[in-house]
Amino acid sequence: MPWHWASKDMWLWSVLALVLMVLASGVVNAHATGEQKDRAKKYKGGGTTSNLRNIIIGRCYHYMSLYPDIGDKNCSGIWQELVDAVQRKDPCKIIQEDYKRLALVAAQTIPCHKTLLWSRTNDLVHRYTKATSAFITLEDTFLGFLFNGLTWCGKPLRPGMNFKFCPAWNECDHNSISSFWRMASAAFARASCGIVNVMLNGSADGDIARKESFFRTVEIPNMDPTRVSEVKVWVIDDIQGDDKNSCNSKSLMELKQFIEGYKLKYSCIDNYRPIQALQCTGNPDHAACNQCH
Template sequence: MSWHCASRPVIGNLWLGSMLTLMALMVLASTVVNGHAPISNQKDQGKKYTGAGTTSNLRNIVIGRCYHYMSLYPDTGDKNCTDIWQELIDAVQKKDPCKISEEDYTRLSLVSAQTIPCDKTLLWSRTNDLVHRYTKATQNFITLEDTFLGFLFNGLMWCGKPLRPGMNFKSCPAWNECDKNSISSFWKMASAAFARSSCGVVNVMLNGSADGDIARKESILRTVEIPNMDPARVSEVKLWVIDDIQGEDKNSCDSKSLLELKQYIEEHNLKYSCIDNYRPVQALQCADNPDHAACNRCNYH
């Protein structure tokens, strides 16, 4: 009798320990199944990046822009705005924001595809404000930001969380914070698609007053857009070298930087031409600076 009385607490403790272990395993399995990170991974969920977090009300903005663009340009076709939003979510959610590739956006690119008229493509490098003032004023050319895909996401920020659904509204990687982040990979994908769909004469507005090479070797123009042009469809790449109306003339069509860019373009079997201070663009600059010497009627030609 004394042996049985002594052994009961031991058996009870073993049973209790087994049940506690089983319950702990069940809780852990539940957190994994439901997409919640284990405690050891909680730090990954709270990682701080140097960029701003996902834009507030991103879904409403994207879907609203989608319908607005189709109302402005009926030739865009009947796009499913909700599907487009879902493709963005599927591309980035539950993924490391620094491990998002251009391929992750393939489906988004397909459902947002658009036909670009020949001779209308206008690429740019280091002329962001001027090029969009020009396309808005003339409506004769289309930049990436004027396309359906570019219009939807221009100026917005987004990224997901590594192990959880939904978007990270606290912080996202800045453009150069990591090689394959959710924003840079998106714009590289969009730029490549824009270049591939271009035909006829492709115009490029460059800043002749910028320091250094007029088109840096790491620029989207050189790393993405020129390599993705189809020589069978693009008849010419025409560069517009535009000086700031108040700036210096640091680069022109015969400068070393432009001649090197010319060689790079021709290496991709593309025809090249160049013009300094394209007159219609300079006219727009002179509208804001009518008394500047460069806008003198005798010099303006």
């Protein structure tokens, strides 16, 4: 081979090797920069729940054993849909649309007249649904049961979950947890039919249903007035609390107008007796528990 051809080949190989080295260096530096940025961002909330995958898949199989009518769900597929919804994304830029596929694979039919919504009555409403099968809260649905009480978020530049830091509930408007529960609440409201019951706290300070509550911002706007025949509000006072709101109070009159503005029929009942009976199991000597009806 002539020497000038050999020299030319060596020069080309040298240039190619240099280009590959530059590219490799760029990839390494980009990865390192990504890791630094991931580590640098510290949110106010705790990180992803430990063993999240095992918890979700375990709950999935447990729910199917309790409610076989839901059909055969792909538990591993549901976990993967959650991962795909949040990984490689800014945890403060997760929107409801990111959970669209997760909502589809976890969808279920809600029987008419069974929906029970709530605001500021978390403990009481779930004590009630555990004591009776007459109603279903969001947390009793398949989707709510899977993710209730759990925390998760991804990392903007790398796959997988962030087990160190996640945004707190109010830290940013579109964080991975609040956007999930908005999506789930909207899906629950859209699936509801017949009479929809709502348990509200009559002893709470301020408006009985705060304007920023999911009940007002998500659930009522997503109800179909052609399928929901009535929204029935239960105003429940704490058994040893003050009666700050009742069906004829200003806050409830404003709520009535709000609900009827969505072409939904409204009704209200003070201290729904079955709920008061449940409250009396822990306060049998209270005056409200010694009435003859």
